[in-house]
Amino acid sequence: MNRNGVIKIEFSESTYVPDFSILSKLPAEAETNGTNDENDPKRRNLVGLKNINVQRDLMSVNLVVKSNVEREDIKYFLEVSEWTEQSISIFMNFTTPLLVSKGLERDEVYMSIINPYLFISQKTGQAVDPSSIKIHSLLPKMVPKGVDLGKVQYTATKAKAAF
DSSP: OOTTSEEEEEOSSOBOOOOHHHHTEEESSSSOSSOOOTTOTTEEEOOOGGGSOIIIIIEEEEEEOOSSSOGGGOOEEEEEEEEOSSEEEEEEEESSGGGTTOSSSOOEEEEEESOGGGSBBTTTOOBOOGGGOOEEEEOOOOOOTTOOHHHHHHHHHHHHHHO
């Protein structure tokens, strides 16, 4: 996981990217022109990557807090930020990012796939075996949304040099 809360999971071989846009096109209005044509301008895409419920549809998540913060105080939301044939990126959006890995020990996250049929190998056509995949990440100290880590590090370096 990076300091912005993104976990990038890389696949060992190319997978098919689920086409949520085809599955989610519904009429924009109760009355349409009587067709189910996907190119009909009256149709709209109701589901994007950010609308996928990660913990219901993709992965179970176990956050292990090792710092001096109560587990209940660390709240987060999960979003799929990118899904390609080679990887999937999941954004762990912490409501209070400064609580993550606050102490000397870093907090951890463990994830496991709950819907293997969304991860199909292009080579074999088979779904992944969830029991063979272990996803684990140590959580770095987080940077609040909108904070440029490079600028903070530059300012800290200049301040240290001034002393």
